Amino acid sequence: MHENLIAYINQHTTSPLTIEEEALIVATFQPKKLRKKQYFLQEGDVCKYVGFIIKGAMRQYSVDDKGIEHIVQLYIENYWASDRESAVMLTPSRYNIDAWEDTELLVATVADMLGLIEKLPSFGQMTRLMDQRSFIVSQRRLNSTISNTAEKRYEEFAAFHPQFIQRFPQHLIASFLGITKETLSRIRKQASK
Amino acid sequence: MHENLIAYINQHTTSPLTIEEEALIVATFQPKKLRKKQYFLQEGDVCKYVGFIIKGAMRQYSVDDKGIEHIVQLYIENYWASDRESAVMLTPSRYNIDAWEDTELLVATVADMLGLIEKLPSFGQMTRLMDQRSFIVSQRRLNSTISNTAEKRYEEFAAFHPQFIQRFPQHLIASFLGITKETLSRIRKQASK
């Protein structure tokens, strides 16, 4: 169960975890299963947990006045699910996070994460890298959104994230790209000619 | 000159810098002046420097096939200017960063920054916080972009970033929001009624 997480940490650090450190990781992260559609975080709650996905797929989204969902993040295996904004700022979340497929997670509290960062240099290094990469990916996506047409955005997305295309239905991809499902359907029709 | 930076670090850490640590900061960060329009980073170069703005204003932008600039970031006093993507991944930057006003910076190399993070716990703490906040701000902006109309996006931006509205011309704000200057002009006209 925890092997994936250990391997993941070791891949993202310069010095691998010692046996004792591994034990601390195992003791800290609790396995948890979510059924499809089950919430991991609900809008309005302060995010107190971080989940590492062992198996499954999740999504993070806001809901506007009209009740329309807007996907800000898609998660699959080896991704960290949580609302960093809420967890860091200790503010109520503007997002929901739920399971799109039945999902197995390893869960730690935000407080536990801070403790691990203190105690394990490797863990601190890994989370720092995650923070940096999250920003990088987000900025790229932002740049793509303000620079490109919907069509180009979809092409780029499909090229760089084929895993997501296979895994999530089109209407979620459309939402992630900031367009309607109808528009995406038409874009794909055009492109296939 | 370095007082702003020292104060900034102390504001973003739990334990203030010691005298020795302050000396190390001062020794590491070199003052640098940029004239208006001067580049701090050019597209295609690997970002090797990080600049803390003492006085002035800068912008970071990509240029598309048609030669149109798309602003991904605006910087003023107490902001850190750099392309994190290029600096972390060691890849050629897709962005330009230049001075919008005459600007005074304190500059360190990316390598120096890594050294400081190793040596000074406070500095490590501060940069971690910066990484987290950058992501948070970016994700908020992304959510706003995919969820709202141009009008709402501008309202939100004006409400949360009045400093930028005063400091940068409208066509840069428009680009930052992902719309044309004409559209922003019309939005403002509407809103003023």
Next chain:
DNA sequence: CAAAAGCGTTGATAAATATCAACGCTTTTT
């Protein structure tokens, strides 16, 4: 197994936004 919900597609139409061109005003450059 039947009913319902989820998904992708298509058509007709409306709304949002971009494009192109022109103008007046201010600031910067020569």
Next chain:
DNA sequence: AAAAAGCGTTGATATTTATCAACGCTTTTG
């Protein structure tokens, strides 16, 4: 001081994207 460049605005028009409604197919649910 004159010329050029930068900025914001407006009008006319084109393009992109959203909205609303309907349909067929598949998957899930009762």
